[in-house]
Amino acid sequence: IIGDHMRAVVYLLSDGVLPSNLGRGYVVRRLIRRVVRTCRLLGIRDGRDESEGAFLPEIAGKVIELSSDINPDVKDRSAHILEELKREELRFVQTLERGEKLLDQLLENALAGAAGNGSTRPCLSGKDVFLLYDTFGFPVEITSEIAEERGVSLDMVGFDLEMENQRQQSQAAHNAVKLSVATAVSELTCIPDTEFLGYETLSAKATVQGLLLDGKPAKEALEGNEVEVLLNRTPFYAESGGQVGDCGFLYVLGTGDTAKSIVEVKDVKKSNGSLFVHKGIVKQGLVVVGKDVDAAVDANLRNRAR
Structure with missing residues (x-):
């Protein structure tokens, strides 16, 4: 074998x-x-x-x-x-x-x-x-x-029933996320799927397409807020099946190379389709929809498979 x-x-x-x-x-x-x-x-x-x-x-x-x-x-x-x-x-x-x-x-x-x-x-x-x-x-x-x-x-019949229930719940949650984020970001009718870059790189520039605070759409997240961030592209693996979601940071740069705002990403989940939701906390500054960020995976944690 x-x-x-x-x-x-x-x-x-x-x-x-x-x-x-x-x-x-x-x-x-x-x-x-x-x-x-x-x-x-x-x-x-x-x-x-x-x-x-x-x-x-x-x-x-x-x-x-x-x-x-x-x-x-x-x-x-x-x-x-x-x-x-x-x-x-x-x-x-x-x-x-x-x-x-x-x-x-x-x-x-x-x-x-x-x-x-x-x-x-x-x-x-x-x-x-x-x-x-x-x-x-x-x-x-x-x-x-x-x-x-x-x-x-x-009991695979029972397992299949549980999977179908989850699929229906995921579909409903995905539709709710798209609708709520579109409400917060009026220029977008829906949030497109996230471009995944994790096979090629551990870091990438991206744009914040949507924010959720307590499950509700928001235009900005302040220091100390627990937030869900939706990006147009990401190097982060999302949790799926046996695959563990990546951890890392999102940096909004200020003057020079200093970070004006920092979001610590503690988990990444994938909604139905390929919409990556980065769950974390704003450690410094504030994050605003439409801003560009540097998304960086914690390489040590990934290599150890967390």
Whole structure:
């Protein structure tokens, strides 16, 4: 499993396919997660210091070394491949560590419940599967794998119902955000989707397209305000599935290179579609709709997958 999966991942990454929740990107993500979990079951949990604890880059290095004569592109793009693997592994390991303890308890409860009522096959409820996925970012396929090892089935019908409820709520929330921000910014009929730059850079210039205070549209946010900021473009990853949202800062520059205003971004969520909502607090000055900002991701937190 490890060798075959890593070869596939290395070739896909060299072709420019990045881990995501869609299409070929989802294939890459699932293969990486399968390798990580298989290695952890074998007791492999840490790589060398230069990989900040990730072990996949070391395995991929061997694949690249053996493949360089057959496919020179793999060697040419090795730095990109190893960096992407490290980032994805560390992010997934954090997700695993957050969800494994809860999953273990839920499985114990399911097993105990089945033993108590004489059920032939213990089952994890759709609500529990959804809780792991939605709150902890725990992938359903990993929940299924671990549950199967313990002899527990999943209520996927119940899970699908929970997902549909969430989809409807997200759609309603997305429509409300667009409508409320459009009211605050009269020159815009709606807020367009955010251009995501996070695969190429950790910082970017952007424009504030909308602000929300306590869920209501606002034209400005003052020092000390908790605020939701909508930008036209962003380098911040948004929380989605097993992916953890980035942290960092938004800077509104004053004279010279000094920051006139600062927003500390503590989380980023994605509404239905690709509208990124940066949640944070104004640490200094004020932020105004229409102003340009320098958006900067905390590189250390991203590299450690927070």
